[in-house]
Structure formats: C-alpha cells, structure tokens
Amino acid sequence: MRKILVGVKRVVDYNVRVRVKPDGSGVALEGVKMSVNPFDEIALEEALRIKERGEAAEVVAVSIGTDEAQQQLRTALAMGADRAILVKVTEAVDPLVASRVLTEIAKRENADLVILGKQAIDDDAAQTAPMVAALWGRPQATFASKIAINGGTAIVTREVDAGLETIEVDLPAVFSADLRLNEPRYVKLPDIMKAKKKPLDVVEFASLGVTADVGLKTVFVEPPKPRAKGIVVKDVAELVDALKKKGLV
Template sequence: MKVLVPVKRVVDFNVKIRVKPDGSGVDLANVKMSMNPFDEIAVEEAIRLKEAGKATEVIVVSIGPAQAQETLRTALAMGADRAILVKVEEAVEPLAVAKLLKGVAEAEGPELVILGKQAIDDDANQTGQMLAALMGWGQATFASKLELGEGRAKVTREVDGGLQAIEVSLPAIVTADLRLNEPRYASLPNIMKAKKKPLAETAPADYGVDVAPRLEVLATEEPAVRAAGVKVASVAELVSRLRAEAGVL
C-alpha cells in the first residue's frame, strides 16, 4: 500500500514573526524555515505504518519554491522513500493545493493520504477536507490514533467533548493532530542517504491546475499589545468597567 504525505515549508515555529513595514505581508527575509509541525507528525505516522508492514512505500510531496527541496529531504531523512516537488514560486491557496494534490494522488495511486490538520502559517485547516471532497474519498480529521485494517482505517479523533472513534473505507484522507505521535530526529547516516533518494520536480501545468490567487490580502497587522490589568475595589466597579470600558456587558 502506498501512503502519500503532503508537507509544507513554513516559518519555523520558534521564530518570532515580523510584519513588513508597509503591512503587505510577513517578512520572510533571512528567516529560518522548516517543515510544518503537523506535517512532520504525518510523515512519522506514515513511516511507522511502513515499519509495521502496513505500507509498502511512503511518498512525500510539497508545493512551493525550489527551497522546499530542503523540507522534502528532511522527510526523506526521516524515512520516506521518495519525494515530489510541485514547483510554484508564489503563495498557493488551499483550494489550488488540494487540486494539485488530487493530480499527484491520481498519478501515484495511494490508498492513504496523511497530512497535517493545518499549517502554522495560515492556520486554514482546509486542504485535507477539500482534497477528500475532490477525490470523493472518506476523511478522518484531527486524528490522535490511526489503526489500519483490511480495507478500512480506524481513527480516534479529538473533539471538544473528548475522543471519537470512527472507521473509514480505504482509500481515505487522514489529517494528523498533535497527539498522534512524536516525530523522530533524522540521524546523520539517514541525512546522507536522503541526498541519494529520488526527488522528482513537476509544475502545476502538468496537472492542469491554475494556481492564480482568488483572494487579495488587504493588510497584515501585528497583534495588539496586551494592556496591563487593573485592580477593582468591588463587584459593582468591575461590572461598571466591563460595561463602560470593555463593552462586553
């Protein structure tokens, strides 16, 4: 069974984001980039399935600029078998990403697609669901546990009220939550081996997908600075301040 794992190159989670002075977006100059943490969890889960004999091949795919090859090499060093880069220089919106992934999935024929539930740069949480709709496959989102059976996958997912266990028929789409696993560190020998693993490069035109943006970013702003708290002498004063100053009552 083939497992396809989409991964995204994002600003490293340890980096403090800076907004450009003109408010046109986030400043990415000289900023450390890395694999989206939720996608890293998805890669780890796919590798574990292969180690358990449930999967025969793990293919990672990224949609982005040439620098995304570094992200793919990281996944290969973790244990993925081969990689595909859909080279796009501009930012790609979730729907276009889902359409490109559909093209890759149709070309590769995986029985399972595992991807992070969301990317930490835009927090859209849309690609997995859109891909499932485009493919006509079942989906299991926010997975904290994944078990494969004969033609089916049992997924334990985190919901507001606790845990929910569902079954989906394969092929299927699964999006990984934070507690699905703890990703491994790539060893130096595996990093060296990853340099020799196959990495194919394609373009959106190969899949007949138009990646032109449908949305326009009007402005990007820093979060408001948190104001200092104040002490109140009585409940009456608290209610008065909440009504007059905070406007929440």
C-alpha cells in the same frame, strides 16, 4: 496497502515570532528560520510507522513550494520517506489550489492513503485535508490522534471539541494528523547522508493542469492590536482585591 502520500509544507519555524511588513503587504520572511510544518512531521511519522508495521509498501512525501522546499523534502527523506515530489510554484498557493495539486498527485500515484497535517502553522487555514478528500471523492478523518489500519478499512480516533470521536472509513482515504497522534523521530546524521541519494522529482505546477486562481485576494496584512500593559501584583491579597474591584470574583 501499497502507497501512502504525505504532505510536507515549508513554513516559518514555530519558535519564530513573525513580524508584519510596515507596508502591509505580508510578513517579513527574509533570513527567518524555515522548517517542516510540525503537523506534517507528525503525519509523516505516522505514515512511516504504518509502513514499519508492514501495512504499507511505500511512503511518498509531496511539497508544493519554491526550490527551497527541497530542504524540507530532504528532511522528510531523512526521516524515512522513500521518495519525494516537489510541485514547483513561484509563490504561496491558496489551500484550494494546494488541494487540487495534492488530489492530482494522489490520482497519478494511485495512492491508498493521504496523510496531511491538520493545519499549517503559517496560514492556520486547516482546510487542505477535507478539501483533498472532497475533490478525490474519498472519506476524511481529520484531527486524528489514533489510526489503526484493518486491510481495506481504518479505525481513526479524532480529537474533537467534545472529546474523542472514533470513526471507521473505507480506504483510500485522507487523514489529518493532530498533535497527539505520535511523537516524530529525530533525524540521525547517517540518515541525512542516505537521504541525499533518495529520489526527489521536481514537477512543474503548470504541467498538472490545475487552476491557480481562486479569486481570493489579500488586501492587507497588519499586526494584531496589542493588549494594554498590565501590572505585577505583590501578593495574593492584592490580586484578589484587584479582581474584586473589577467584579470578577
């Protein structure tokens, strides 16, 4: 295999508890810590391991975002990606638009494999991998927890509601990484220095000929309804008593 494309999304760090803006226009992102989407880190780690096993020649990290997303691409380069592409947009795009962009890049790069996170932890949409596979006309293996490349095919184990499903797909294909696919490596300082010299191309969104408007409108953003405050019971007897009163046990 020649080339693996990996998606890298800049998202609010998973430790941050986001706050909804009082005017309902969105969530407050000012001064909030941003990171690589954790599932994308797993996707990248898997691509790097495939390359390190000698089964791929190059790993390319792609992000769709503002200039600030270059930080996350530098992290991807420090982890070991060979080069990076930033498709520059001014605001967040719908997963369908992101999928059109990634499909266009996959075609231009002649990628053999695209690995994405199974979902981004900001919009939690979990759409992009199957959408890219559809638009590109390729197989998909979502929620991957194990990937084995065998020349022109791959055997992928998927985490599904019933347990673990294994499928075989022809390459090129699109995979989405689940939590237990691997444990991403830590970035070391010398790698961060090296990453500064690796190529990072910036591509203007407009140059890709992708339609940005998909017609989906965000009307309003609100915080979830809070749960009623509970009580602390002093011992097991009180707990069991309370549950019996509610008819729960």
